[in-house]
Amino acid sequence: MRKNLFFLLISLISGIGIFTYFEAYNFLFVIIGLFVCGIFSFYKKSSLSFIFFGFSLGIFLASFSFSSYKLDKYENLDLNLLVVDKIKNQDSYTYYVLVKNENISEKSSFVSDKNFQIGDRIRANCDISWPNSNTNPYLFSYRKYLLSRKIKTKLDIKSYEKLGQSSSFFLKIKRNFRAYIDKVFGKNLSKESFLFVKSVILSEKYDKKEDLSKLGIAHILAISGLHIDLLMSFILFLLIKSNFSYKIAYPISLGLCLFYGYLISFPFSVLRVLIIYSLSFLAFLFKKGKDMEKNLILAMLIILFINPFAIFNSGFFLSFLAGFAIYVIYPKLIRGKKYSYLKKYMIFLGTLQVVLAFHIIYYYGYINLLSFFANFIIVPVFTLSLYIIFGLIFLYPILGGFLSIFFMVLDFLIKSILDVGIFLNAFKIFLIDFPKESILISFYYLILIFLIVKFKNKKLRAKNFLTLSIFIVTFSIIRDGNKPTSFQMLDIGQGDFFVLEDGGDFYLFDCGEVSYKNYSSTEKIALPFLKSKGVKKIKAVFISHEDRDHMGALDKLSREFDLGVIISNKYNKNLGKNYKFLEMKEGNLYRGKNFTAQCLENFSGDENSNSMPLLIKINGFKILTMGDLPKEMEEKIARDIDILKVSHHGSKNSTSKKFVELTSPKIALISAGRKNTYGHPSKEVLKNLKNIKIYNTQTDGFCQIDFYKNSFKIKKYVKGGFFR
Structure with missing residues (x-):
């Protein structure tokens, strides 16, 4: 019985995981099919029945639970809120509330600097949305955390009226x-x-x-x-x-x-x-x-x-x-x-x-x-x-x-x-x-512990241990051995942060920071991301120019990692006061294991015109990065490329129609903050790029381009659903 319950548990968890990974699919026929297989196996007195039942039950429970949340179907409502829990933050409170309005009765949350009490009844006009999620891999997802507490939405309260205290004995206690x-x-x-x-x-x-x-x-x-x-x-x-x-x-x-x-x-x-x-x-x-x-x-x-x-x-x-x-x-x-x-x-x-x-x-x-x-x-x-x-x-x-x-x-x-x-x-x-491994590695480790303790027969224990170890080690070697060179765009908001991973070496192409109040994109995004990849040393950092949204993370990075040389042009020599600095002149080439980075030209002028344009070549494919270079300078370094890192976050002062025609990129990368006050990317730039596949951090989050011998593949992290 214990074994069958274990099979049921593992398959149930797997079924829930399958639903969250393929949330957009209709699982009705899958659930029915698995349930029928379970009945057939049960009739045959096979333990497989618990696996089939577990999978079907996991998918059904996740689907039913997810569809039971109704509040996110609305955009703006007058709601009756009952405060059931509160958490004190540094300068505000997070409130968990029971929402009631006509046919709606579910939990939600909101953040406020007002000090409400548990049991307070509030009438509020609210905008309703999903909580923030991680748009970069390996990082904490507040959206999933709240769902684990049976909360799917967050409220933005525009106006409210306190109605007094609830008469609930339990809330009072x-x-x-x-x-x-x-x-x-x-x-x-x-x-x-x-x-x-x-x-x-x-x-x-x-x-x-x-x-x-x-x-x-x-x-x-x-x-x-x-x-x-x-x-x-x-x-x-x-x-x-x-x-x-x-x-x-x-x-x-x-x-x-x-x-x-x-x-x-x-x-x-x-x-x-x-x-x-x-x-x-x-x-x-x-x-x-x-x-x-x-x-x-x-x-x-x-x-x-x-x-x-x-x-x-x-x-x-x-x-x-x-x-x-x-x-x-x-x-x-x-x-x-x-x-x-x-x-x-x-x-x-x-x-x-x-x-x-x-x-x-x-x-x-x-x-x-x-x-x-x-x-x-x-x-x-x-x-x-x-x-x-x-x-x-x-x-x-x-x-x-x-x-x-x-x-x-x-x-x-x-x-x-x-x-x-x-x-x-x-x-x-x-x-x-440690680098971030798959959760499957952790479960594999548990299985090994269980085998070592469970089986008293040493030969049987050794056999199972050896079989699993050979499988997992082989899988890890194959996976790591075939790891391609990759160019990665982090979503840090209104800034640029690009990582090039080359045969175990790590390079940065700009490392901006977005910060306000107690928030720092370096602390919340860049550092955890790099650590999750097992980064100990950053071999070189290419800085386009000295704006904070392109190099603001340098100090924090230098405290956490062995930071190699900082590379920029002669107009950004202030970097040399604090870091080991290498000046890159027009035509200079930096060689990595599987890539080259060439400085195309040094421009003088204001801080954006000082941006250093780089042509990165990986397996014959060309990436053009330019920092915040204005369009009149862009056209001077235009050439045929495969991938364009759009200048100045998509500002109307860059990426002219003529420049796009001269470079004819297949892919355009835009790193810009959601709802930024600058209006980036501009409608004009998007129109200029209309026939090109665009990857924008605002909608796609983190993007990774893996380069193979004769091709490259792009993966975006945000899929457009609740879970991703």
Whole structure:
């Protein structure tokens, strides 16, 4: 039965993934076909029936859930909003609201600097749209994250009227509980300790979570559901000590934990623990043996039945992987062994580290060799802190000021955790960055772990291990060995950032930055993208001219990577004050492994006229890049090309009709920001390019051109659907 449930789970996840990848297709006949195959296989008593049922069910659940959202069918509405949750940002709040209007009843979100409260009722005139998504590969998608929370839309509130507070008892309790946590810990702990406690207790965003993630200890905040495990044990212990029988104490403890789960909006780590505890209690009532492996699979299936798009939440997978390590792998490693408590604890931590390793690499792009040591030190301190936190929550209304010594101890413990984190993070040498691999590599790694632990027959284990390893290594070698030279246009907004990947070497052709308030395209897009590709060194950076939208990322890049020579013309020599500079004169040629870059001419004039035009040749194909060169200069360097990087983001001052006729490109690349105030690309330029295939970051996002011996292929990241 456990094997069949596993087949059902894997195929269900695959079915959901298939729907999201091919969202535009009509899956009705596919679902029916797979279901019929499942019935036929079930009749034949084949385990394949669970695979067919899983695929059909996954596609059906994803399709049904996705089509159930109605709000995005409208553009402008007067809506009744009920605030059900809120998150404090640096200078604003993110609100999750229940939207009601005639036939509509679904969750949505909006961002505002107004301080609404949970339970507030609002009448608002709203524009409705999809949340922002990543338009470059490997990066975080806020749109998919919100869908994992059963939210498909965002609201832009143009005007609103507060209608008062909801009469809902549960929302009132939720609001009062958060206020109570603020009251109890806000005035009795230092600010840093208070923010940490709020993150742990309320599952709120913690600004320094990345520091904990880099040490592999972010699970203490929520991922492993450790605080629910401890809370359940804590309440159960108190009830049994108060002479409650186990049969009564357990459901009371579970009920209180379920209510706590509601108060913090049921993060996946909490759901996982609560479902497993519920299944275990049912097994106890019906006198069935406890099967934690089966309960783990059932818990995952239940969550996916309720919300198939939970697969887009890293917390969902990491939480269940932690459960896999705790409930399945760890017991197998210590069963029948007379280990000391210390050795068991070390095996427990080691199991967590090993099982989570590749998925942490997949989601975060790095792993810290100090992670085991950090967990060894911090987890016991955190566990003690949690017991004190829960004790203070229960006892503060009774004892109040008499608990000051415990607040002092708690403050010391939390500061110790944070200080140890800061100290260990200072050893950058132990933090290893990895290129972004396929999620399939991570699952393959899990299968290997399972085979090693599951099969007691060493020959069988070695055979399976060897077979899978040969397959995956062969696949990786073939894939990497045939990697073509590629020219990539990042979508950074109103700026230019182009990457040339050449046989393991990386070059940049302009590296602009778009920044405002607390946002930086370099920090949010360029750096994560380059790190996800495994970049350690940038061999050379070609700068067209010194405008910020063409070279503004240089400082941040130099702090993160081994930055090679900066190449530009004599009119951009200011770059030489801070970087190793190479002047490129007219006719100069730079040679890479599989490409050449030639400076066509040096123009003098204003800052745009100073732009250095380059002719890049890859396998005989020609790319012309020009920075912001005006059209009167463009025509002087016109020649027959294959690909044109349109000058000045498509400004009307560039890319004349005559220039296009002289160069006759097959492809035009435009890098411009959405809804930019300059009106780029201009209608005039688009008209001049009307017979040429245009790839524009505004509509296509990231674009990659792969060059082969006699051809090239272009891939755009944005496909025009919800998921891409």
